[in-house]
Amino acid sequence: MPNLEIKGLMTIAPLASDPEEVRPVFRLLRELRNSMGLDHLSMGMTDDFEVAIEEGSTMVRIGRAIFGERR
Numbered sequence: 001m002p003n004l005e006i007k008g009l010m011t012i013a014p015l016a017s018d019p020e021e022v023r024p025v026f027r028l029l030r031e032l033r034n035s036m037g038l039d040h041l042s043m044g045m046t047d048d049f050e051v052a053i054e055e056g057s058t059m060v061r062i063g064r065a066i067f068g069e070r071r
Contacts, residue, residue: 006036006038007038007039007040008033008038008039008040008041008042008058008059009029009032009033009036009038009040009041009042010041010042010043010059011025011026011029011042011043012043012045013025013026013043013044013045013048013052015047016047016048019047019048019050019051020051022048022051023051023054023055025043026043026044026048026051026052026055026056026057027055029041029043030055030056033056039058040058040059041056041057041058041059042057042058042059042060042061043055043057043059043060044057044060044061044062045060045061045062045064046061046062046063046064046065049061049062049065
């Protein structure tokens with residue numbers, strides 16, 4: 001696809017009661033991003049964004065932390 005320019009990777013980690021459980025997922029995606037020479041890494045949500053940032057996330061999704069639970 002010659003008109004598609006990939007800038008980074010994104011993942012949504014499995015739900016886990018302990019955010020540390022998803023650290024390996026974030027670490028693996030960071031390593032993949034680095035090996036591809038990409039700039040951005042979108043990973044981490046309200047329950048695990050701190051671990052995601054520690055593992056190199058450049059974008060997080062924290063909607064529930066800002067807007068509350070969905071009805």
